[in-house]
Amino acid sequence: MNKKTGKTPGSPRTRGRKGIRRSGPTSQQAAPSPEAPSGLKQLPIVGAQISTAGGFAPVPERAAALGAEVMQIFSSNPRTWRTRHPEPDEMAALKTGLRRYRLPLFFHTIYLINLASPDGELRARSAAALAHALVTGALAGAAGVVTHVGSHRGEGFEASIGLVAEAIRSAETTARETLAAEQTGQSEPALPPLLLETAVGAGAIVGRNIGELRALLEALALRPPARAVSRDRSTRPAPPSASSLTPGWPLDLGLCLDTAHLFAAGYPIHEETGLQVLLDELDRAGLLSRVGLIHLNDSASELASNRDRHANPGDGLIGYEGLARIVRHPALTRIPFVLEVPGAEGHGPDADNVALVKLMRAGLPRPAEAPSRPESPGHGG
Numbered sequence: 139m140n141k142k143t144g145k146t147p148g149s150p151r152t153r154g155r156k157g158i159r160r161s162g163p164t165s166q167q168a169a170p171s172p173e174a175p176s177g178l179k180q181l182p183i184v185g186a187q188i189s190t191a192g193g194f195a196p197v198p199e200r201a202a203a204l205g206a207e208v209m210q211i212f213s214s215n216p217r218t219w220r221t222r223h224p225e226p227d228e229m230a231a232l233k234t235g236l237r238r239y240r241l242p243l244f245f246h247t248i249y250l251i252n253l254a255s256p257d258g259e260l261r262a263r264s265a266a267a268l269a270h271a272l273v274t275g276a277l278a279g280a281a282g283v284v285t286h287v288g289s290h291r292g293e294g295f296e297a298s299i300g301l302v303a304e305a306i307r308s309a310e311t312t313a314r315e316t317l318a319a320e321q322t323g324q325s326e327p328a329l330p331p332l333l334l335e336t337a338v339g340a341g342a343i344v345g346r347n348i349g350e351l352r353a354l355l356e357a358l359a360l361r362p363p364a365r366a367v368s369r370d371r372s373t374r375p376a377p378p379s380a381s382s383l384t385p386g387w388p389l390d391l392g393l394c395l396d397t398a399h400l401f402a403a404g405y406p407i408h409e410e411t412g413l414q415v416l417l418d419e420l421d422r423a424g425l426l427s428r429v430g431l432i433h434l435n436d437s438a439s440e441l442a443s444n445r446d447r448h449a450n451p452g453d454g455l456i457g458y459e460g461l462a463r464i465v466r467h468p469a470l471t472r473i474p475f476v477l478e479v480p481g482a483e484g485h486g487p488d489a490d491n492v493a494l495v496k497l498m499r500a501g502l503p504r505p506a507e508a509p510s511r512p513e514s515p516g517h518g519g
């Protein structure tokens with residue numbers, strides 16, 4: 139997400155939506171594309187964070203107008219704790235639009251969430267906000283919900299693992315109870331997969347590297363659901379069942395990679411070898427198949443700067459060639475790409491941004507006349 143614009147990215151073509159939910163964040167298939175060059179069986183779908191001004195109903199048409207094939211939106215205003223509960227007709231209009239334009243939808247949680255906070259009250263609030271996003275995602279038939287993990291505030295990553303796992307399980311329990319209460323008698327909609335996003339690695343932020351996210355997912359896969367966030371530390375872990383990440387609980391878990399965050403965290407993904415190192419690391423950790431979404435942002439901040447500033451595609455330090463290599467990498471073709479960039483006007487991703495990424499995807503060079511655009515302060519998102 140883009141903090142400055144308050145806009146959200148969208149979701150992939152609906153073809154894969156059900157597949158994602160059923161078999162994990164990574165199982166979705168993009169439609170085979172006629173543009174796929176020899177050697178690439180298919181090409182990924184690309185889209186953008188879309189503004190929710192005016193509510194959810196106008197969002198799919200807005201996304202389609204940008205040329206997006208997938209979209210991401212905020213589940214509620216990202217800078218406040220106030221939750222929003224769309225009326226059934228607003229949700230129905232959203233879902234009709236998603237079907238009409240064949241747009242898979244991702245939600246992004248609010249910026250205030252800190253699932254790793256040593257402060258039990260803040261953690262409980264964060265779990266409640268996450269539960270709200272999961273419920274909204276379930277009701278909208280979303281392909282996934284993306285969240286930042288948060289900051290351990292100096293307590294150390296190791297100390298945060300149990301807290302994060304507990305908060306997420308608490309959110310899951312709350313979300314299920316809320317859905318059950320709302321759907322009396324009918325079958326509940328399934329919770330969308332939850333995708334933990336890579337962070338820039340500043341200060342005490344959790345999720346700075348693949349190893350940290352792997353540790354969190356492992357803890358979640360092996361831990362029983364918590365009753366509440368700030369109590370119940372006595373919950374006994376379930377017996378470890380092999381090293382599989384297949385969760386013992388219905389909530390599907392995975393990762394959202396953000397190219398600007400990875401770059402600022404020190405992954406040299408602007409170079410071919412650096413990209414391959416990252417993909418190898420994901421593969422070794424058993425997580426390549428768990429990547430459910432990629433935030434395709436250029437970085438206005440330098441490699442390993444730990445600063446979160448997104449640039450329009452091709453205008454940052456990852457650059458056109460670097461991003462094109464990522465969009466066209468054979469290991470990533472099944473994963474949707476979503477832009478969270480400032481756009482030409484600073485109002486969020488625009489049609490030119492989306493069109494440029496489609497050129498990257500097609501293996502074409504950047505047009506000479508492409509204008510240069512402003513950078514945005516990172517969204518933390």
Ligand SMILES: [Zn+2]
Pocket residue numbers: 139335396433478518519
């Ligand atoms: Zn992001």
